[in-house]
Amino acid sequence: EIVMTQSPATLSVSPGERATLSCRASQSVSSNLAWYQQKPGQAPRLLIYGASTRATGIPARFSGSGSGTEFTLTISSLQSEDFAVYYCHHYYNWPPWTFGQGTKVQIK
Amino acid sequence: QVQLVESGGGVVQPGRSLRLSCAASGFTFSSNAMHWVRQAPGKGLEWVAVISCDGNNRNYADSVKGRFTISRDNSKNTLCLQMNSLRAEDTAVYYCARDPKGGYSYGWGAFDIWGQGTMVTVSS
Numbered sequence: 001e002i003v004m005t006q007s008p009a010t011l012s013v014s015p016g017e018r019a020t021l022s023c024r025a026s027q028s029v030s031s032n033l034a035w036y037q038q039k040p041g042q043a044p045r046l047l048i049y050g051a052s053t054r055a056t057g058i059p060a061r062f063s064g065s066g067s068g069t070e071f072t073l074t075i076s077s078l079q080s081e082d083f084a085v086y087y088c089h090h091y092y093n094w095p096p097w098t099f100g101q102g103t104k105v106q107i108k
Numbered sequence: 109q110v111q112l113v114e115s116g117g118g119v120v121q122p123g124r125s126l127r128l129s130c131a132a133s134g135f136t137f138s139s140n141a142m143h144w145v146r147q148a149p150g151k152g153l154e155w156v157a158v159i160s161c162d163g164n165n166r167n168y169a170d171s172v173k174g175r176f177t178i179s180r181d182n183s184k185n186t187l188c189l190q191m192n193s194l195r196a197e198d199t200a201v202y203y204c205a206r207d208p209k210g211g212y213s214y215g216w217g218a219f220d221i222w223g224q225g226t227m228v229t230v231s232s
Binding site: 032034036038042043044045046049050055087089091092093094095096097098099100101102 | 143152153154155158167169170203207216217218219220222223224225
């Protein structure tokens with residue numbers, strides 16, 4: 001099973017600032033990496049797939065990078081609606097698929 | 109519009125069974141692999157099970173293998189999860205999620221559409 005490790009667990013950021021979230025895979029997942037946003041009481045929403053491709057309707061301030069085992073989600077200028085929990089997820093090859101434990105982005 | 113709607117959650121005693129359903133609309137259901145993902149209260153996301161677009165292949169997380177069964181009816185655009193021998197640690201919100209690809213030899217993708225979730229509580 002591929003273990004996904006996210007850091008930090010919590011990120012305190014002021015509105016308008018940049019946020020950088022990290023995700024590390026225990027073995028290579030190539031570019032089969034997605035990022036999701038989840039707000040309280042809501043289902044996860046796909047933000048990024050293929051490590052760097054924005055999903056439909058996702059604002060350009062969200063960007064993803066990386067391949068292999070190291071990945072980054074960057075939010076260039078945080079808006080009030082971006083405060084949420086973010087999960088990375090690999091979909092490489094066979095199951096099981098695994099998620100990171102999440103990074104909570106909160107208001108500083 | 110593209111939509112997934114789960115139903116069937118509730119409170120159940122340990123050792124009992126429950127059947128969840130997920131109704132799909134707005135897309136060609138038979139073209140997509142489908143997944144169940146769960147989230148225990150205050151915890152992260154855990155993948156549970158997957159079924160291929162044609163229903164011929166399926167896989168499970170070790171935590172539910174032998175107790176849960178995923179199935180689909182492409183004629184009714186419905187995905188199901190039969191949960192037997194339920195345990196307290198199965199308490200969670202259960203989401204169905206669409207894979208943009210068919211699964212297995214058809215390939216895999218990120219989970220692009222999610223339902224709103226249905227809560228399952230296992231308690232005596």
